[in-house]
Amino acid sequence: MSTPTEDGRAEPIKAVPVRHVGRWVAGVIVLALAALAIRSIIVNPNFHWDIIGPYLFDSRIADALLTTLRLTLLSMIVGVVGGVVLAVMRLSPNPLVSGAAGIYIWLFRGTPLITQLIFWAYLGALYPTFGLGIPFGPEFVTWQTIATITVPVAAVLGLGLNEAAYMSEIVRAGIQSIDEGQTEAASALGMTRGKILRRIVLPQAMRVIIPPTGNQVISMLKTTSLVVVIGEKELMVTVGQIYAQNFLVIPLLIVAAIWYLVCTSVLTVIQGWIERKFARGSTAMPNQPGWASRMFAFRFSRKEYE
Template sequence: MSSDTLVPPAATAAEDPAPTLKVVPVRHHARWVAAAVVVVLLAQFAHGLATNPVWEWHVFRAYVLSETIVEAVWVTLQLTAYATVLGFLLGTVLAFMRLSRSPVLRTVAWGYVWVFRSIPMIVQLVFWFNLSALYQRLGVGIPFGPVFWSVDSNTLIGTIGAAIIGLTLHQAAYAAEIVRGGVLAVDHGQLEAAAALGIPRLRQIRRIVLPQAMRAILPTAGNEIIGLLKGTSVVYVMAIGELFYQVQVIYGRNGRVIPLLLVATFWYVVLTTLLSVAQYYVERRYARGADRTPPPTPLQRARRAFRGPSLGGNR
């Protein structure tokens, strides 16, 4: 090739229009407008909270840590804890019954889930509260035969017992589907490998299936427990002294409806926040098998931001 056909580098650079182009960043006008609108609305809401006398913050401060309210919060926590533990224990049994090869166990478990998910919780609670009208005495004996020992149903169960039974049976129906979904998410090949190694069936479930299923179970289970915490307010129909019932009693006496509802709102927000934090750390623990380098927690990020970048840099 002759030298006449070569283009000088200077000429190429002069003819290239790229260096003369001006880079203009993308303008997000709609995003800025939306952010401004949200900020204005939040500012108006905060201003209303601070200046509207109907909120009666002095009444809120007087009752939020009162002995009656704190005791009601404790009752709410007890109902939530009992119903969560018993509900998920029963729900786990029902889940494995649905996964069983026995048509009888599968049918019974499916029927239980169908019935208790179909009936509203408040109806179930009222039903168990009035159990003595159906069975005045509960006893132990031979089926369809003589009864060896019996006791009055009201004495045996009581109001709190009826509430725990209703919440537990209702929660078990949803827990069964949550656990069943988590178990089905585990690769079936691992069970086949465990069976080939001669590992007993119960140990397969306890050591192989459930630890892996927890990664799929925990997010939904956490939401369900938070929903149960708020759902305990339904037991007010049984005149149990939980948080919402006590708030109703107090504002029924003094007429301060808004500040007392704020008291209930405050405690529900605190309790659900604590449950959300616990859910985050439990999920993080069970995610170690899939993610060996999890992102830092909010507390770790805050510590790093407070200490500042290290002098030695990243190593």
């Protein structure tokens, strides 16, 4: 307790900071282990760093990396759009609509992704042609399945439609996290169900949807390596073809790992920026500078954290 002074004011408390010896010891141990690991990686000649450098910017690796990024982007577009549609269907009061969405989610989450990729690649064996027309009647336009569902298209369909099943559950969880009172109030004001979803529910639900969606994007970046089963040449396939010729397995795998880490780091920064944008005005997630800003900035005022 503080003792009062002669003029009746309380004497300021002299706070002594607690010494965390264990933290300093643990920090020293971690730094020592990290230094040993980094040194062993740098000086070990078996890593062949002189070979990794030239292959890192090889034209074949660059083309394969672009293919991986393109597959990731297109598949996530299909997955996110499909996930939103499925989530809305799943929450529909119509049992037929809700049941159809539930069957889709059950089917695509319950079967292996590799099986789905192969299915789309060989869809022409089941349906040689497909077209548009009157149900149970004549078709006005017909396409050859083999010519239309090419290997890149099959890869996007397989990855995207599978991702839609998982994204639907993420979106549904975000929508259900919003208080129903807001929906009822908007409905009482005469807003339609679609307008309520677009203007009230989804903007708030994005705070819940964005973090797991970012994880799904990063996961999709690495999941694209499964398209090797249908012959699409992405990063890991191209790396495998190169080291099958020169037997430099470890250096080329390190090249692939470096590019995956670079892409993942960029996606993480983008995810953090989007999260902070949708968290404006929320007390649960204050609008603080991201880790990249804190890393490269010299100092911040205390007001930024209040």
